[in-house]
Amino acid sequence: MPGTNCPIPPGTNYTYHFQVKDQIGSFFYFPSLGMHRAAGGFGGLRINSRLLIPVPFDDPADDYTVLIGDWYTKSHKVLAGILDAGRSIGNPAGVLMNGLSGKDATGEAGKTYRYRICNVGLKLSLNFRIQGHLMKLVEMDGSHTVQNDYESLDVHVGQCLSVLVTANQEPKDYYMVASTRFTKYMRTATGVARYAGSKVPPSPELPAGPVGWAWSFNQWRSFRWNLTASAARPNPQGSYHYGSINITRTIKLASSVGLVNGKRRFGLNGVSHVDSPTPLKLAEYYGISGKVFKYDSIGDEPPASGASITVAPNVLNATYRDYIEIILENPERSIQCYHLDGYSFFAAGMGHGKWTPASRRTYNLLDAVSRHTIQVYPRSWSAIMLTFDNAGMWSLRSELWERHYLGQQLYVSVVSPARSLRDEYNMPDNTLLCGDVVGLPKPPSYV
Numbered sequence: 001m002p003g004t005n006c007p008i009p010p011g012t013n014y015t016y017h018f019q020v021k022d023q024i025g026s027f028f029y030f031p032s033l034g035m036h037r038a039a040g041g042f043g044g045l046r047i048n049s050r051l052l053i054p055v056p057f058d059d060p061a062d063d064y065t066v067l068i069g070d071w072y073t074k075s076h077k078v079l080a081g082i083l084d085a086g087r088s089i090g091n092p093a094g095v096l097m098n099g100l101s102g103k104d105a106t107g108e109a110g111k112t113y114r115y116r117i118c119n120v121g122l123k124l125s126l127n128f129r130i131q132g133h134l135m136k137l138v139e140m141d142g143s144h145t146v147q148n149d150y151e152s153l154d155v156h157v158g159q160c161l162s163v164l165v166t167a168n169q170e171p172k173d174y175y176m177v178a179s180t181r182f183t184k185y186m187r188t189a190t191g192v193a194r195y196a197g198s199k200v201p202p203s204p205e206l207p208a209g210p211v212g213w214a215w216s217f218n219q220w221r222s223f224r225w226n227l228t229a230s231a232a233r234p235n236p237q238g239s240y241h242y243g244s245i246n247i248t249r250t251i252k253l254a255s256s257v258g259l260v261n262g263k264r265r266f267g268l269n270g271v272s273h274v275d276s277p278t279p280l281k282l283a284e285y286y287g288i289s290g291k292v293f294k295y296d297s298i299g300d301e302p303p304a305s306g307a308s309i310t311v312a313p314n315v316l317n318a319t320y321r322d323y324i325e326i327i328l329e330n331p332e333r334s335i336q337c338y339h340l341d342g343y344s345f346f347a348a349g350m351g352h353g354k355w356t357p358a359s360r361r362t363y364n365l366l367d368a369v370s371r372h373t374i375q376v377y378p379r380s381w382s383a384i385m386l387t388f389d390n391a392g393m394w395s396l397r398s399e400l401w402e403r404h405y406l407g408q409q410l411y412v413s414v415v416s417p418a419r420s421l422r423d424e425y426n427m428p429d430n431t432l433l434c435g436d437v438v439g440l441p442k443p444p445s446y447v
Contacts, residue, residue, distance in 0.1 A: 001032055001341065001395045003313075003411045004281040006434035014432065023344065024049045024232050025142035026116035026160040028067065035083070037401050038076040042067065042120045047142070049232060056144050056229040057164060061111035068128060068155065068178040068189065069121025071096045083405050086263030092123055095189040097178050104192045105176070107167045114138075117153070118160040122401040125156045125181040125216075125335055125375070127209040130193055131174040131202060135163035137223070141371030142344060144229035144237060152209060154181060154216045156375040157337045158399035165193075172200035179209045181216065182335055213377055220350065220375075225367040242346045242385055243365025248322045252355065254302035254329040255336060255398075255408060258309045265407050266398070269298035270307050272407030273314040278435025280315060280411055281393035285427055286437045295413065302329065314410035316396075318388040320417065326384050326396075327355045330376040336403070338382075339373040340412075342394040345386035347374050355381040373399060391416040391424035421446045 008014045030042035044065035049055055070092035072079060079089050107113050115135070117128050129135075129152035136147050139162035147164075155161060176191040192202060210216070227238025256267045265272040276283075276292050283292035293313035318324065326345075330336045349363040363383065376382045397409035416423035426445050 002275040002279060003395060004279055004393050006279055006282070006432035007033055008432070014430075017428075020047050023047065023142040025139045026065070026118065026162050027142070028118045028120055028160060030120060035076040035080040035401065035405055038072055038074075038079050038122060044116060044118060046116065049230070053230050053232065053234060056226055057138055057147070058112070060114040060164060061107065062105075063114045064105045064116065066098060066105075066115055066117045066128070066176065066191070067120045068095065068097050068117065068126050069119055069157075070094070070124045070126075070180070070187070072122070080405070083264075083402060086259070088264065089402055091183070091185070092121070092187065095124075095126065095178055095180060095187045096121075097176065097189040097191045104194050106194045106196055108196045109167050109171045112164050112166045114162055114164055116160065116162045117155055119155040119157050121157055123157065124183065124187075125154055125337075126178045127152050127154050127181050128176070128178050129153070129207050129209065130165060130176050131207055132169050133165050133167075133174065133193070135165055138162050138164055140223065140369060141373060143370045144226040144231075145369060146224035146226050146367070148222060148224075150219070152207070154210070154219060156335070156373070156399075158339045158373040159337075159371075159375075167195060171195035172198045173202040175202045175206055177206050177209070181209070182213065217350065217377060223369050225369045227367055237370070238367065242368075243348075243363075245323045245385075245387070247325045247385070248319075249300070250325045250327065251300045251316070252302055252327040252329060253396075253410075254331060255403075256307075256309060257332070260309055260311055265309050265311060266403045267309045267407055268314065268410055269301075270303040270309060271298045271314045271410070272309050272311045273409045273411075274311050274407060276313050276435070278437055280313060280413070282431075282433070282435070282437045284393060284413060284415070286440050286443055288436055288440070291436060298410070305331075309407075311407065314407075315393075316410055316412045318412050318414050320391065320414055320423070321387060321389045323385070323387045326386075328374070328376045328382045328384070329355060330378060330380055333378050335378060336376045337373060337399040338376065338396065339399050340384075340386075340394065340396050341372075342390050342392055343386050343388070344370045344372050345374075345384040346370055347382065348385050349383040350377065350380065352377070352380045355383065359383070388412070388414045390414060419446050
């Protein structure tokens, strides 16, 4: 992200190293700068449990990654130019499934297969279903779930989930369907789930998708964390009793949209983020943060309705290891979706209207799924809870990329006062430098 890394210059290469630590499951990668996400370049990531860690289902006969998402016919450069001019990029032209026309998945009768489904699009929530087959949900965003069966599943932008599908129908071809949700128009993509040896084409009558917000909200309420399953470590997922921890800080973030100098901008609590030439994390690491940005340019409460939008780097200061509740409020008529880098959080509650302290009575404080991306329904709120125990500069952003590009994001600074290698690694020697840190002496190493 531009708040933590310098961009790779054109015509050059850079190798990233990352450690697969304590989160198993299904994820995807994509180019994160500008509107490059619209150009593709994304793919699935599978992180498997170590062999000694039990998984709460038998090994599937095969494992398929299904990337679904909306797409635009205009290039990412044209889309960026439209946004820079202060206009909306409008509605997508269609829906993708592993490429423009979708791909086949072949299986044998009687066997069970895993499908990892990720919404890699820019704007639209999608519903996924397989003609004539039930889907058993087993994992989402890196957490094992209670294994309920579903005829279809809403997958919001940036989210991933895994299902098990048993080939227990008549051996022939069946359509996999991804269709738009919460839009006045319908866009659909299909792929084919083919039984081995089948020469019978799928029925042209596609299974109908669900209608309305209430259906989607009720489905979300059915998702539960599997408290008896092991995570990447031997201890069960439910051994972390998040519901009994005292909340030390509540942050309410309300989205807003408006014009700044005649151009459209999106904000959180009245501030629309703009990237600085010096990545925020590098400025903080080199001790020149005051030259690049100000901490806490927004408060923990949204400003009064109708307040003007300010354009600036948007950085929240969080105390290391504080347990924080974040309320995401959506006063608008369209769905929103947010992602938090560097953390999983507990999606504890959702509701219509405005959040109040009394809303906590509706929270799931026992087995809410630990995940990293959460939707916020129109004129509604979503509540997440987490401990900020991972030192760094982390992006909390809209996954709807038009809103992200036009400022609906912020960074959370989490600094360990111990400056210890126990809490944070030293900056790698090959880190790209840019902006105001070029030529500065390297800070002392952590100890």
